[in-house]
Amino acid sequence: MVVLSRPKYAEFIEEYDMRDPHFEVGMKFRSFKQFREDVRNYGIKHMVVMNFKPSNSKRCKAICKKGCPFYIWAAPMIKDKNTIQIKSGIFKHECARDHKIRHVNAKWIAHNYLEQFRADPSWSIAGIIQAVKTNEEVDISRLKAWRARGIARSLLDGDEISQIKSLYDYRLELLRTHPGSTIKFKCTEGTFQGMYVCLAPLKAGFLASCRQIISLDGCFLKGLFGGQLLSAVGIDANDCIYPIAWARVEKENRENWSWFLELLGGDLEINNSQSWAFMTDRQKERKKMI
Incomplete structure (x- = not known):
């Protein structure tokens, strides 16, 4: 059988x-x-x-x-x-080759050339087009190369839209790892407007060993959502910059600076500012606050 x-x-x-x-x-x-x-x-x-x-x-x-x-x-x-x-x-073709393959789309380029994008995040559009033409023998447009670079950057740096949804989890993690920290959100009608961060170890170190001098400044954020980064730094015993607190806000104006400085004053227990020195540039809104 x-x-x-x-x-x-x-x-x-x-x-x-x-x-x-x-x-x-x-x-x-x-x-x-x-x-x-x-x-x-x-x-x-x-x-x-x-x-x-x-x-x-x-x-x-x-x-x-x-x-x-x-x-x-x-x-x-x-x-x-x-x-x-x-x-x-x-499984055998009888037709001639085609040099315009739509399967070579932006997503495919981003995934298959991810290591090149990792090595050179600012890889030029012309360089991407030439690399695909040399390796795949396929012609792609500048728009497709530009989209591929954007997808690759999202894969390497993370998706900002999904990350902003995790802000509350990020806050809880900071409070768990840095007990006594101050993490505040500013929201208007349920819409995220700003986030204030003052970590407990930095606050304790500044109050214990730094001079009562605080420098205030703001700068633009160039990510997907933009906005401004407000910061407060001090000077330690070696005359080096010592970070105290920072906040992300929609724009630099009197309202946001007031919100930031009120929280900073509460953290540093500044009841009387006469013994404190504040440094800032001649930016209009910061000058009014000081």
């Missing part, structure tokens, strides 16, 4: 197969998303444009844009609906 063993199908391994995509009947993928991404990378490597018709939760067919016999048919496995498997296909 001869026992027939079940055929063993190849499983797609993203770390290796995404670099040099290849296909065979029976190959398994974790999802349709992974399958389509692998097909797009295949199109980029072989300089062909791939279309997906149909493409839904039950089946997906990858075909060549130019109409050559190439096709890949994928669908969920019968016993495991979460695993996608190549059911049939013709």
Whole structure:
């Protein structure tokens, strides 16, 4: 009696197969998303444009844009609906190469050239275009290169929109690691307007060993949300700058400086300012406050 063993199908391994995509009947993928991404990378490597018709939760067919016999048919496995498997296909192209591959989009460039962006965050647009043309033999527009650089910076520096949603968690973490600190938010009708930070160790160190001299200044923030950074620093025993408190506000005006200085005065217990010296430039709003 001869026992027939079940055929063993190849499983797609993203770390290796995404670099040099290849296909065979029976190959398994974790999802349709992974399958389509692998097909797009295949199109980029072989300089062909791939279309997906149909493409839904039950089946997906990858075909060549130019109409050559190439096709890949994928669908969920019968016993495991979460695993996608190549059911049939013709894996050889008979068409000419295309130098305008839409699969080389801004997101793909950002992910595949992430280390170059990490080494040179200010990588020029012309340099990005030339690198893609040399390595992928694909022409991209300046707009696509600019978008790719923006996506890469978000990946490297973090998404500012998601980070600002974590401000309350950040406040609780600062209070947990620096007991006695003052972390205040300024909100108007539920909208975030500013954040004041005075860490307990810095406050204690200033009151214990620094002279009663405080320098005030503000500067622009060049991130996605902009705004102003207000700061108060002192001078330690070695005549070096000693940070005391800082705040992020929408703009530098009398209202925000009043809010900042009232909180600073409470932290430093300044009930009578006659024994204190304040230093600032001739900025109009700060001059009025002093």
